[in-house]
Amino acid sequence: MPKRSTRNRHLKRRIIHRGPEDGMTDKGSLGPIAGHFRNWEVNELVVMPSAPITTGASRAEPHSIGDSKQVLSTLNGNVASNGTADSGFGSSNSTVAGGGTTSITDFSSLVALLFSFGALRDWLKLIVFGGVIETLRRVAFSMYYKIIVSFWITAHFDENDSSYDWMMFWLSKQPSWALARDVEISTRTFGLNTSAIMVPGEEEGNNLSMLASRKLAYLPSATTGMAYSMWYHRRYMSITRVQAQTGFYGQKEETLQISILTRSHRVLNELLLEAKKEYMAAEEHSISIFVSDVNNGWRHVASKPKRSLNSIILDPGVSDLLVDDARDFLESKAWYAARGIPFRRGYLLYGAPGSGKTSIISSIAGDLGLDVYIVSLSRAGLDDSALSELISTLPEKCIALMEDIDAAFTQSLNRDAVQGPVNGPAADDGRPPPPVARPAPSTSRLSLSGLLNALDGVAAQEGRILYATTNKYTALDPALCRPGRMDIHVEFKLASKYQAQKLFYSFYLPSDESAAADDDEKERDKGDDDSGYNSSANTDDAESTASEPDTAPASEKPAFFGTSHRQHAPKLRRKQVAKLAERFAEAIPERELSMAALQGFLMTYKIRPYQAVDAAKDWVESEREARLKKQQAAQGQEDAPASIPASTPASTDAVAATTNEDEVKPS
Ligand SMILES: Nc1ncnc2c1ncn2[C@@H]1O[C@H](COP(=O)(O)OP(=O)(O)OP(=O)(O)O)[C@@H](O)[C@H]1O
Known part of the structure; x- marks a missing residue:
C-alpha cells in the first residue's frame, strides 16, 4: 500500500509539474479543461484509505481558489485546504483522512471543479434560479387553483x-x-x-x-x-x-x-x-335504442316511439305470458338474491320470419320502461372478449336484444346471404325476379363458448333481460337454449285465422273515435252494407270519374308497384269493420302466411277495406304460386351444381354434398 502511495505521489507530482499551462500548450483552447480532468484523475489515484496525502502548491487561476476552498470546507469537514491550492486541483491541497471520506471528497472535488469554471458556474446559477422561480410559480398556481376550486x-x-x-x-x-x-x-x-x-x-x-x-x-x-x-x-x-x-x-x-x-x-x-x-x-313516449360501437361501448343511437302491446296480434295468451313474466322478474331481485340465483332472465323467441318477434320485444320494452341494447353478433371485429366486455357493461335494468342468434354460427341461405348474380324466374305481374340468395362467408370471430360465457359467465350483468330471436330453432346448440341462459322459449307461428281477423279489425278501425261517432249517424242511414267509402280519396272515386276525359295514354302513366299513400281513409263503424274482418279471415288460410305479409297486403288496400276482402282470395293464390316458384328455383339451383364440371371448388363441394345425400337416402 505505501508503495502504491509513493507511486501515486510521484505520478501526481509529475502531472502537477506539467500544470495547466502545459495543457494549454499541448491542447490549445481545451488546455485548462484537459488540465482539470487530469487533476480529477490524479485525485482518484491519490485518495487512499488512512494514507493522508499532501500535495505541493502549484500556480492557480485566482478565481478558483476561494471557490474550491469554500465548497470543500462546506461539504467535507475532513478536508483541509491550505488556501494556496491551484485551481485545477481542487483537492490537491486537501488532506484526506479516513476511508469513509473517499466518495465525499470525490463529489466535493467535482462540485469544486464545476464551480471553478466561470461560465459553468453562471449556468448553474441560472438553472437554480430558474428552478426556484418555476417552483414558486407552480406552488402559487396550485394554491390559487386550490382556493378557486374550493369555491x-x-x-x-x-x-x-x-x-x-x-x-x-x-x-x-x-x-x-x-x-x-x-x-x-x-x-x-x-x-x-x-x-x-x-x-x-x-x-x-x-x-x-x-x-x-x-x-x-x-x-x-x-x-x-x-x-x-x-x-x-x-x-x-x-x-x-x-x-x-x-x-x-x-x-x-x-x-x-x-x-x-x-x-x-x-x-x-x-x-x-x-x-x-x-x-x-x-x-x-319513446324507447331508447343503444348499439355497441367499435370500442365496445354503448352508444345511444335512437329513440323510437313506444308501440302499444295491443297492436301486436299474437296467439291468445302469448303476449300476456311474455309481459307478465318479465314484469314479475324485475320485481323479484330479492327472491333471486335470497337463493343465490343469478338475477338474469333469457327469452328465446323463435319461429317464422315476420311473425312479430322483434315487434313484441320493442313493445315490452316500452311497457316496462326499459332501454333496448342491441347486441349484433355479426358485427365486424366482435370476438369473445369484446362480447363479454359488452355484456358486462350493460346497465342493471335493461333489455339486451340478440337478433338472429343462429346467424353468428351458421351460414344461412336466407338471412346471412349476399345477393348473388343469379336471379329467380320473373314474376308474372312484371315485378323484378326475386334474387336468389347465396350463402355469405362467415366473418365472425365469435365462438359458441364465448357466447355462452358472455351470457352467464362471471362477467355477465345482473338484472338484464335477454331476448334472442331466431328463425332456426333446431340449429341452435342445446347449451345455448338451456334454462339459465334461455329460460322461456316461445314459438311464433305463421298467421292463424284469428290473427288475420284481429289484424284486419285493428287496421281499419278508425283511430279517431270522435270522428267515427260523427260518422255513425250517416252510416246508420246508409245501412250495414254500405261500403263506408265516404272519403273523396278512395280509389272508387277514380272509377266513378272514369268517364271524364283522360288524355294521358296509359303507357305514359307512372310505372310503379304498390298503392300510393292517401291521407284520408274511409271511416267505418266498428260493426262494419268486424264483419269485414270475419270475411277476410275466411279467405286467409290457417298458418300459411306471415303476419308481416298480411300487413303488407292490407297496406296495399289501405283505404279500400272492401276491396281488400274481395282481393284476399286471389292474393293468397298468387302468394302460393310465388312461393312454389321460389321453391322450384331454389330446388333447381340445388340440382344445378351436379351438372357443372367438378373442376371448380364450389361445384366440388356441391357434388360431394349431393353424393353424400344420395348415399344416405334409401333407394
Ligand atoms: N303478430 C303481429 N302483429 C302485428 N304486426 C305484426 C305481427 N307480426 C309481424 N307484424 C308486422 O310485421 C312487420 C315485421 O315484424 P317483426 O320484425 O316483428 O317480425 P319478426 O318475427 O321479428 O321477423 P324476423 O324474424 O324476420 O326478424 C312489422 O312491421 C310488424 O308490424
Missing part, C-alpha cells in the same frame, strides 16, 4: 354517456344558452325525437318539407373551448364544451364541463336531477 364544483360529462344528452337537452332549454355569440349550427337531437334546440321561428314553418327535414339548432361552439355563463338557482355557472382528438383517425370526442360557484353539492344534485327529469319527460 367551485365542476362536473364533466362525456359525450358517450347518457348524462351528456340530458345536460345538453336541459341546457338547450335555457334562454341564455341560445344567446351564445359563437355558435355551431347543428341538427343533433340528443337521442330524442324532438329537436332539443330549435332555431326560433322554425316550428312555425308548417309546410311539409320544413316539418319533414331535421330541425336546425344552435349549439354554443365547441371548437373555441369558450366558457359560457348563466345563472342556476341564483348560482353562477360556467359551461364549456371541450373537444379532444382521440384515436388515429382524427375522431373527436367532446366533453361538457359545468362549473358552479358553490361549495355545496346540493346545487349540482338539483341540476342533474332536473336535467334527467326533463329528458325523461321528453322521452316518455
